[in-house]
Amino acid sequence: MTTCAVYARVSTDEQAEKYGLAAQAHELRALAATKGYRVVDEFLDDGHSGATLDRPALARLRDAVRAGAIEVVLAHDPDRLSRKLAHQLLLLEELEARSRVEFLTTTRAATPEGGLLLNIKGVVAEYERLKIVERTTRGKREKARRGLVVASYPYGYRPDPASPGRLVVHEEEASVVRLIHAWLIEEGKTTRKIVDELRRLGVPPSRAGRRWGPTQVRRILGSDRYTGRVFYNRDAIGAHGRRRRPATEWIEVAIPAIVTQETHAAAKAVLARNRAAYVGRPARFTYMLRGLLRCGACGARYVSCPQHGRRCYRCHGHDRFALTAGCRAPMISANVAEAEVWTTVADALRNPATLRAGVEAWAAQRGANDVDLRARVEALARKLRGVEGKEKRLLDLYVEDGIAKGEVAARLRALTREREGLRGDLGRAEAQVAAHDADGGRLAALDRWAAKARRGIDRLDAAGRQKVLQHLVDEIVVGADRSLKITGILPTETDQSLLSLPS
Ligand SMILES: [Zn+2]
Known part of the structure; x- marks a missing residue:
C-alpha cells in the first residue's frame, strides 16, 4: 500500500476563517482513502505564513521525505506549500526527488498557474542555485542551534x-x-x-x-x-x-x-x-635551509637535491613539467650556503641589540600589514553583501512580478559575475589574514629560542641550527650569482653587512 503524508497549513489570518487546519486535514485524509493511500503521518503548520519556508511541520515533512519513508505527499493546493512561486518550485523539486506531490484542488500542469510555473523554471534555476546551500544546511543549522552535533562523529x-x-x-x-x-x-x-x-x-x-x-x-x-x-x-x-x-x-x-x-x-x-x-621532497640528509630558499629568477622554492652524494639545493622550477624550458638558476652547494647563512645568523644572535631591532622592525611591519589586510577583508565582505542584496531583490522582482525579462536577466548576469569576482577576492584576502594569525606565535617563541641559542650557539647541531633558522628567517633569495639575500627578523638584507657587524 502506498504510504502517504498529509501537509496542511493555515496562516494567522486564515485561522479565523472557517476553512481551518482541521478541515484541510480531514479532506486530505478522505482523499487518501479514495486513492487507496495509507496515511503514515500528518504535518500541520498552524498559524504560519506561506511566505517563509521556516515552518516546523514543513521542516519535519522535508526530513521525512528525505528519509524515504513517504511515497506521496498530499496538500490542498500549491499555495499551502508556499505563497512564493520560487519556493514552490524549490519545494516541489526537493520533495519529488524522493516522493510524489499531489494536490486536492488542482492538477498542476493543467492550470494557468501550473503553466506559469513551468515557464519561469529556467529563471528560477539560477535562484535555486543560490538557495541550494540554504536548503541542504537548513536542518543542520537548526540542529546545531539546539546544541546538537551535526556531522558524523569524529575520531575520539x-x-x-x-x-x-x-x-x-x-x-x-x-x-x-x-x-x-x-x-x-x-x-x-x-x-x-x-x-x-x-x-x-x-x-x-x-x-x-x-x-x-x-x-x-x-x-x-x-x-x-x-x-x-x-x-x-x-x-x-x-x-x-x-x-x-x-x-x-x-x-x-x-x-x-x-x-x-x-x-x-x-x-x-x-x-x-x-x-x-618540509617543503620539497624528504631527504636522507639534513638540509638546514629547507623551505627557506627561494629562486631570485623565477620565484620557485629551492629544494634539496643530492648530487652524487653531495648535498645541493636546486630551483624547483628547474624540472617543472611544462612546455617552457626549466629555470636556469644555479644549483648551490648546501655546505657553502648553510655555512654562509649560519655565520650571518649566529653573528646576529650574538649581538642582542641587532636582534631586537630586527624583531621590532619585523613586528611593526607585520602589524601594519595586518591592519591593512583586515580592513580589506571587511570592505570586500561589505561590498559582497551589497551585491548579494541587489541580486536577491532583483530575483524576487523577477520571479514575483515578472517584469521585463531580457533586461533583468542581463543585469542579473552582470551581478552574478561581480559577486563571483568579489567572493574570489574575499577568499584570498581571508586566507592571507589566516596566514598572518599563524605567524603570531612566532614572536614569543623567538625570545625563548634566541636566549637558548645564545647560550649554546656553538654547540648546536644541524637540527638545532635548523630550528633557530626557522624562527629567524622568513626567506632567503638566491641570486643568479649564488648570492644569498636573507629576509626576516634579521635587520639587514645582505649577509655581507651583517658579517661585518662587531660582535
Ligand atoms: Zn628558478
Missing part, C-alpha cells in the same frame, strides 16, 4: 546512546589523540613519523579498512574540536573553494574536551613550522 568520540545529537568520549581513541599530540609537541615527531609509529603499534585507524595516513593525523592535530567545541556554519563552500564566514554566523556546539587549549595551540604552531620546513 561516539554518539551518546542516552542523548541523540550528543557525543561521549571514546577512551581508547581519546588516548591515541593525546598520544599523537604529545609525539608532535614533546618529542618533535613529524606527521610521517607519527603515522609510522601508529602503524607499527597496530593502532586501529579511525575508519575500518583504512590505514593511518598523514592526512588523518594532520586532521587530528589541526582540529580545534578536541578542545571541546565544534563549529557549525563556519565555512562557506562556494565556487572558489572554502571560505570562512564571519564569526557572528558560527554556531558553537560544546562536546567533551580531549586536549587542552594550550596543547592545541602548541600543536598548531609546530605544524605551521613543520609545513614551512
Whole structure:
C-alpha cells in the first residue's frame, strides 16, 4: 500500500476563517482513502505564513521525505506549500526527488498557474542555485542551534546512546589523540613519523579498512574540536573553494574536551613550522635551509637535491613539467650556503641589540600589514553583501512580478559575475589574514629560542641550527650569482653587512 503524508497549513489570518487546519486535514485524509493511500503521518503548520519556508511541520515533512519513508505527499493546493512561486518550485523539486506531490484542488500542469510555473523554471534555476546551500544546511543549522552535533562523529568520540545529537568520549581513541599530540609537541615527531609509529603499534585507524595516513593525523592535530567545541556554519563552500564566514554566523556546539587549549595551540604552531620546513621532497640528509630558499629568477622554492652524494639545493622550477624550458638558476652547494647563512645568523644572535631591532622592525611591519589586510577583508565582505542584496531583490522582482525579462536577466548576469569576482577576492584576502594569525606565535617563541641559542650557539647541531633558522628567517633569495639575500627578523638584507657587524 502506498504510504502517504498529509501537509496542511493555515496562516494567522486564515485561522479565523472557517476553512481551518482541521478541515484541510480531514479532506486530505478522505482523499487518501479514495486513492487507496495509507496515511503514515500528518504535518500541520498552524498559524504560519506561506511566505517563509521556516515552518516546523514543513521542516519535519522535508526530513521525512528525505528519509524515504513517504511515497506521496498530499496538500490542498500549491499555495499551502508556499505563497512564493520560487519556493514552490524549490519545494516541489526537493520533495519529488524522493516522493510524489499531489494536490486536492488542482492538477498542476493543467492550470494557468501550473503553466506559469513551468515557464519561469529556467529563471528560477539560477535562484535555486543560490538557495541550494540554504536548503541542504537548513536542518543542520537548526540542529546545531539546539546544541546538537551535526556531522558524523569524529575520531575520539561516539554518539551518546542516552542523548541523540550528543557525543561521549571514546577512551581508547581519546588516548591515541593525546598520544599523537604529545609525539608532535614533546618529542618533535613529524606527521610521517607519527603515522609510522601508529602503524607499527597496530593502532586501529579511525575508519575500518583504512590505514593511518598523514592526512588523518594532520586532521587530528589541526582540529580545534578536541578542545571541546565544534563549529557549525563556519565555512562557506562556494565556487572558489572554502571560505570562512564571519564569526557572528558560527554556531558553537560544546562536546567533551580531549586536549587542552594550550596543547592545541602548541600543536598548531609546530605544524605551521613543520609545513614551512618540509617543503620539497624528504631527504636522507639534513638540509638546514629547507623551505627557506627561494629562486631570485623565477620565484620557485629551492629544494634539496643530492648530487652524487653531495648535498645541493636546486630551483624547483628547474624540472617543472611544462612546455617552457626549466629555470636556469644555479644549483648551490648546501655546505657553502648553510655555512654562509649560519655565520650571518649566529653573528646576529650574538649581538642582542641587532636582534631586537630586527624583531621590532619585523613586528611593526607585520602589524601594519595586518591592519591593512583586515580592513580589506571587511570592505570586500561589505561590498559582497551589497551585491548579494541587489541580486536577491532583483530575483524576487523577477520571479514575483515578472517584469521585463531580457533586461533583468542581463543585469542579473552582470551581478552574478561581480559577486563571483568579489567572493574570489574575499577568499584570498581571508586566507592571507589566516596566514598572518599563524605567524603570531612566532614572536614569543623567538625570545625563548634566541636566549637558548645564545647560550649554546656553538654547540648546536644541524637540527638545532635548523630550528633557530626557522624562527629567524622568513626567506632567503638566491641570486643568479649564488648570492644569498636573507629576509626576516634579521635587520639587514645582505649577509655581507651583517658579517661585518662587531660582535
Ligand atoms: Zn628558478
